[in-house]
Amino acid sequence: MADLQGMLSWTFSQEVPVPEEISELLINGEEAQVAYKTVRDVAVVTNKRFIIADKQGITGKKVEVYSVPFNSINMYSTENAGRLDLNSEIELWTRAGQMKINLGRGVDIRKLDKIIAEAIL
Numbered sequence: 848m849a850d851l852q853g854m855l856s857w858t859f860s861q862e863v864p865v866p867e868e869i870s871e872l873l874i875n876g877e878e879a880q881v882a883y884k885t886v887r888d889v890a891v892v893t894n895k896r897f898i899i900a901d902k903q904g905i906t907g908k909k910v911e912v913y914s915v916p917f918n919s920i921n922m923y924s925t926e927n928a929g930r931l932d933l934n935s936e937i938e939l940w941t942r943a944g945q946m947k948i949n950l951g952r953g954v955d956i957r958k959l960d961k962i963i964a965e966a967i968l
Contacts, residue, residue, distance in 0.1 A: 859883035
């Protein structure tokens with residue numbers, strides 16, 4: 848198993864409309880649930896996985912797409928923001944390693960928590 852600690856970490860800053868072009872990546876029976884603005888692109892949460900695009904380079908024309916299927920998640924934790932904290936966070940333990948998603952103040956952590964729970968429990 849690869850050690851992904853520190854390698855895979857994303858920040859979802861705010862909820863945004865699901866982009867139409869995401870339909871090109873969806874399989875039969877997969878539905879987009881919600882989308883979030885990331886630093887340079889968007890992350891989409893479906894009923895089956897996280898799809899996170901990472902634009903690279905100066906122009907952003909090169910795009911790496913991460914797909915984290917819910918069936919690979921062994922355990923997860925959520926931490927809501929406190930009074931002095933700026934972000935909430937979700938940690939995912941998968942077959943490939945551990946991943947962290949930071950959530951901006953405007954992101955409803957319980958909504959995302961429920962989507963993950965419904966998919967893996």
